[in-house]
Amino acid sequence: MPQSHSPQGSDGELRAALLLVAALTVARLIALFGTPLELYPDEAQYWLWSRTLDFGYYSKPPMIAWAIWATTAIGGDAEAWVRLSACLFQAGATLVVFLIGRRLYGPQTGLAAAALYGLMPGIQLSALVAATDAPLLFFLGVTILAYVNLLEADGRRRVLLAAGVGAALGLAFLSKYAAVYFVVGLAVHLALSRPARAAWTLPAAAAALAAFAAVLAPNLAWNATHGFATFQHTAANAAWSGVQLFNVTEMGAFVGSQFGVFGPIPLAVLLIGVVLAARRRQLSANDLTLLCFSLPPLLIVTGQAFISRANANWSGAGYLAGAILVAAWLMRWRARRWLIAAVAIQGAVAAFFLAAVMSPALADKAGLANGLKRARGWSQTTELILDRAAREPGLTAIAVNNRFLFYAMSYYGRDRLGFGAPPLASWLLMEGPRNQAETTAPLTAAIGRRVLMVSYEGWRRAEMQADFAASRDLEIASVWLDRRHKRKVEMFVGEGFAPRPRDAATGLPTPP
Known part of the structure; x- marks a missing residue:
């Protein structure tokens, strides 16, 4: 026991x-x-x-x-x-x-x-x-x-x-x-x-x-x-499709990230302790208990990183038990x-x-601005888009082609969206929805008579325009996130939404 x-x-x-x-x-x-x-x-x-x-x-x-x-x-x-x-x-x-x-x-x-x-x-x-x-x-x-x-x-x-x-x-x-x-x-x-x-x-x-x-x-x-x-x-997140298999670089990057996430000394102690236990073929009952709950996430996700890809936090389920085990070993070793x-x-x-x-x-x-750019400029981006929408009479929808932009606008535009404003929708690239924004608020013909279309960073704008009978008044605008990074949106008014057929094999729009 x-x-x-x-x-x-x-x-x-x-x-x-x-x-x-x-x-x-x-x-x-x-x-x-x-x-x-x-x-x-x-x-x-x-x-x-x-x-x-x-x-x-x-x-x-x-x-x-x-x-x-x-x-x-x-x-x-x-x-x-x-x-x-x-x-x-x-x-x-x-x-x-x-x-x-x-x-x-x-x-x-x-x-x-x-x-x-x-x-x-x-x-x-x-x-x-x-x-x-x-x-x-x-x-x-x-x-x-x-x-x-x-x-x-x-x-x-x-x-x-x-x-x-x-x-x-x-x-x-x-x-x-x-x-x-x-x-x-x-x-x-x-x-x-x-x-x-x-x-x-x-x-x-x-x-x-x-x-x-x-x-x-x-x-x-x-x-x-x-x-x-x-x-x-959840299964799609772990899928291997479209990713280079057996990627030593990806595995090395994941393992390296664990020293930053778990801490350099604690992770080194955990690895040393595992090696010592394997060599001695002896573990106390309590050590075994914690090792069973800390090691599998790290090993499984490392294997997944080698086979396909993995994010640094995917092994997080082992952090709590691992911290206790590291503390126990350091105390036992009188370190x-x-x-x-x-x-x-x-x-x-x-x-x-x-x-x-x-x-x-x-x-x-400290050179870490890139790590913060996703937490900057969303309110300004939202205001920029909604200001453009306010200048366009008779809009039946505002549609974006990026789920991040959809969610950010839902939050930072919460006081302006609704109450007679055109609904926020999501333009679908593929035949069917790929995220919750596309599932719950897809752009349809019923609300597609006159739409302010927003392309995040100019992505797929030409294909968006091809889904309309007419498009006009293209505007390209940017929001600076810091001295080196900015976020760009391309906006146009689309009239008569009639999406082109999607290719049966790829799911992507067929050429015009």
Whole structure:
């Protein structure tokens, strides 16, 4: 059975963990409410979802929309309130890290793990962006906490904890389907650990499955009535089509990004620890538990990066367990200087990141302007387009050819769109919709009599014009994002929307 550590005598570490979380949360709240950076288009998309609560959406499960609905219902639709839940979820996740570390290794390790996790570079971004990773990590942490307690419980308490594992895992799946990595880790752990198999009695397994099914059932029902849209989008993200296979460069870039996301010293410690464990062929029960939940996401996504492609955050499901394991190994190796160095480096990076969020000019001077361009200029771009629309009498629609632009306009034009204004629509390049904007607001002949068409960066403008009986008054306008980057839109009025047939093989418009 896993070694347990009594929380007795841990009051000092608990107070320190609470102070750490409070300090990080206050600093993040100051950055959230003080930053001039605008919503990323994906954040604007999630905000748009939150206006109509549902049990599922085109590309993601519903938790992110529910969270944004809750915070904006309290404070309004300003950017900070849209992003607030991310900060709160990561505060909760850091406390859960402390509780897991304390349970498995003692209060000092729990505190070290909370510091490593709370200051992790990837977590800084996750805590300030409205996205699915923050709720995923929080509920995965709760799932792991219930699981490690279940391994030492018996009787009625074991069944209750098993139900907690199932319910928390269900909430993790409602946050992001990457929660499946817990299922992978659980399967590996059961295969390698006889005590783990013994802990899952029939009543415990039944309680976990029942709680999991009860939580996830509404989302499954939504997907069943919407052609399993979210599942298909998730599968498409991992698809290999159109990507060079067996790409060593892509894999190297992904692995390199993990040193930046997880932290250089913590990731090095994790890799060294795995190598040492493999050479010695020996792991403690607690180490094995955490390794089963931290290593599979990293290995699987690294393999995916080699086969096709992968984003840096796709292995995020392993960050929480990995931070605890790294802290435990550093404490066990008595490598306190390395622990202090890791915390100091990550603290410095966190401080710089928060400063750059508060004053983007600092990021510009550091050569990081390109990383912020997607959070700039959307309100100006929206105003530019809506001002042009106001000068065109008799419009039946405003149509854009880019989902990012659609979502940004939905958010930053929320006070001008509607109330008699022409509807915002999405021009379809292909025969069928490829995202939620195209699914819910496609440009059709019914609203296509006289349309202000907007081509993002001039993309496919000629094909857009060919879908109309007539087009006129082309205007090219730009918005500067910083001294080196600008966003361009090309606008024209299209009359008589009659889309050309799409090629049966490619789905693209046929030549005029």
